[in-house]
Amino acid sequence: MKVVLASKNPHKLVEISKITEKFDMELVLESDLGVDIDVEETGTTFEENSYIKAKAVMEATGLPALADDSGIAVDALNGEPGVYSARYGFDDSLDDWGRLQLLLKNAEHIPDGQRQAKFVCVITLVTPDGKTIQARGEVHGELLRAPAGAGGFGYDPIFYYPPYGKTLAEVTAEEKNKVSHRAVALNIFYEKLKEAGYAHK
Numbered sequence: 001m002k003v004v005l006a007s008k009n010p011h012k013l014v015e016i017s018k019i020t021e022k023f024d025m026e027l028v029l030e031s032d033l034g035v036d037i038d039v040e041e042t043g044t045t046f047e048e049n050s051y052i053k054a055k056a057v058m059e060a061t062g063l064p065a066l067a068d069d070s071g072i073a074v075d076a077l078n079g080e081p082g083v084y085s086a087r088y089g090f091d092d093s094l095d096d097w098g099r100l101q102l103l104l105k106n107a108e109h110i111p112d113g114q115r116q117a118k119f120v121c122v123i124t125l126v127t128p129d130g131k132t133i134q135a136r137g138e139v140h141g142e143l144l145r146a147p148a149g150a151g152g153f154g155y156d157p158i159f160y161y162p163p164y165g166k167t168l169a170e171v172t173a174e175e176k177n178k179v180s181h182r183a184v185a186l187n188i189f190y191e192k193l194k195e196a197g198y199a200h201k
Contacts, residue, residue: 001198002026003125004033006057006067011153016068018177019186023193027066035060041083046070046122047134049083054126062128070121070181072155074103074143076110082120085155096154100147104158107143115143117159119168119181123189125198133192137185141168152176 005013005027017027030036039056043049046069054067071085081088081103088099107115118140125133139161147157149169157169161179168176177183 002028002063004028004030004035004057004061004063004065006030006039006053006065008036012068015173015177015180015182016066016186018173019183023190030057030061030065033061033063041069043069044083046083046120047124047136050122050124050134051126051132054124054132058126058128064125064127066123066125068121068123068182068185070119072103072159073118073120074107074110075116075118076114077107080106100155100158103143103155104145104147108145110143117141117143119155119159121181121185123182123185125189125193131196133189133196133198135185135189135192137181137183137188139179139181139184 001024003025005016007029008031013027013029020027037056037060039053041049041052043052050067050069053069054065058065071082073079073082089102094102118138120138122134122136141159141161144158144160144167148167149157152169157167159168161168164171164175
């Protein structure tokens with residue numbers, strides 16, 4: 001099944017493709033199909049934004065579309081940045097590193113032992129015949145006070161994962177893909193795909 005990934009982020013395509021290889025699914029970026037739409041993420045939850053993106057790209061391409069809405073949520077910041085992780089600070093001049101630094105600054109006051117955080121990912125597939133399949137994954141850890149590691153992307157360098165004793169930027173791609181929020185969501189998603197008859201059992 002050819003599926004459009006509702007994203008312009010090549011990192012996401014690589015990470016998701018590694019996990020979806022077993023799904024009998026050929027993933028392509030919307031840009032590969034000459035589609036360039038900016039979807040306004042007006043939802044207040046990862047579920048809503050993931051669905052909004054998938055539906056818009058499905059309508060633009062006429063193909064099944066897969067969207068991933070994900071972010072980091074810090075308990076002591078009332079779940080911020082949450083759905084605004086990719087737009088944190090609402091400053092277009094900030095890149096991933098700038099947003100990471102902003103989160104560290106905003107979390108300076110949180111004492112050690114209370115810096116729990118989680119990565120959340122919601123995967124949604126919307127098909128032209130009106131079907132919607134959705135799955136949510138989470139990985140729990142702690143927010144560091146300084147970045148560590150050069151791997152991963154986004155907030156990975158400040159997300160400490162206790163079972164590994166490292167940040168998600170210090171582990172291999174294989175290790176990350178076993179435990180990440182995206183991997184958890186995609187594995188649940190795969191089971192739902194099988195139930196719906198879209199994947200081999």
